[in-house]
Structures are given as C-alpha cells and as structure tokens.
Amino acid sequence: MKSKRLLAVAIGAGIAPLLAVSLPAGSASAHGYISSPPSRQAQCAAGTVSCGAIKYEPQSVEGPKGLSSCSGGNAGFAELNNDSKGWKVTPVGRTTSFNWRLTARHATSTWQYYAGGRKIAEFNDGGARPGETVTHQVSFGSLSGKQKVLAVWNIADTANAFYACVDVNVS
Numbered sequence: 001m002k003s004k005r006l007l008a009v010a011i012g013a014g015i016a017p018l019l020a021v022s023l024p025a026g027s028a029s030a031h032g033y034i035s036s037p038p039s040r041q042a043q044c045a046a047g048t049v050s051c052g053a054i055k056y057e058p059q060s061v062e063g064p065k066g067l068s069s070c071s072g073g074n075a076g077f078a079e080l081n082n083d084s085k086g087w088k089v090t091p092v093g094r095t096t097s098f099n100w101r102l103t104a105r106h107a108t109s110t111w112q113y114y115a116g117g118r119k120i121a122e123f124n125d126g127g128a129r130p131g132e133t134v135t136h137q138v139s140f141g142s143l144s145g146k147q148k149v150l151a152v153w154n155i156a157d158t159a160n161a162f163y164a165c166v167d168v169n170v171s
C-alpha cells in the first residue's frame with residue numbers, strides 16, 4: 001500500500017485510478033466502508049443498485065484527504081457521485097449509529113461526518129488502530145429530511161482517506 005501511494009504521488013493523481021486497476025488484487029482488498037446504514041458502495045456490493053467495478057471492492061474508495069466527493073476522486077467509481085442513481089434512502093433517527101466494516105485496520109487520525117454543507121461529527125482516534133468494525137453515534141442536530149452524509153476515514157500514516165456516502169431520511 002505504501003509503494004502504491006508513492007507511485008501515485010510520483011506519477012500524478014490524474015492517472016492514479018489507472019494505476020489502481022493494474023495493481024494485484026491483494027492491495028485492493030484492504031481498507032473499509034460503511035456497512036450500515038448501507039452506504040452507496042455497500043448498496044453496490046449487495047446488488048441493491050447495479051454498479052460497475054465498485055461492487056467488487058466497496059472498501060476501496062480511497063483518495064487524498066480533504067475531498068468532498070462520494071467517489072474519493074476515483075474516476076472508476078464516479079457513479080458513486082450520481083445522486084440520481086436510485087440509491088435506497090434509509091430512515092434514521094436524529095441520532096444514528098454508523099457502522100464501518102474494515103478489511104484493514106489502518107492507524108487512524110479522525111473520522112468525519114458531513115451533511116447539509118457542514119461537518120456534523122468528528123471522532124479523533126489519535127493514531128490508534130481500530131477494530132474490524134467501528135461504530136459512531138452521530139447526531140444530526142437541526143438537520144431533518146433527506147440528507148446525503150459524507151463519511152471520511154482519515155488515515156494517520158498516509159496522505160489518504162476513505163470515503164463513503166450514505167443516503168438517509170432523518171426524522
């Protein structure tokens with residue numbers, strides 16, 4: 001994973017997605033995503049929505065830190081950015097548990113949740129290694145109705161983060 005990152009940095013972010021598909025399968029299997037409420041990539045993996053390559057590796061939505069796109073800037077996963085693709089919207093309460101499934105327990109700086117154009121929650125792990133599953137209680141505050149939540153897993157020892165969008169209806 002480290003060599004992949006260095007290569008991507010050296011060659012340039014523009015062709016990083018091409019590089020990713022040329023790497024051995026093993027390197028693509030080791031990251032994480034939100035399993036419930038079902039994130040967009042989880043819905044792809046489950047066949048809830050028909051998708052391209054992302055359905056085989058919902059855990060691989062990795063990109064540089066600081067992005068605000070559901071695809072993490074990966075051209076191969078661009079359909080995750082399509083708000084009109086028919087994503088299933090999960091009804092949730094004002095405080096909701098978000099559950100991550102991790103296939104690699106990367107040292108973690110922070111977990112961030114954005115909705116309604118602002119950050120609604122942040123959890124600081126201070127570089128600790130998470131378990132195979134991670135749960136956060138997130139409060140939506142004054143937000144209600146349909147919301148697209150962008151969740152970000154910031155890795156402590158690389159420049160990268162993992163991204164997951166979750167469509168919910170808050171009431």
Ligand SMILES: [Cu+2]
Nearest residue numbers: 001030031104
């Ligand atoms: Cu990883």
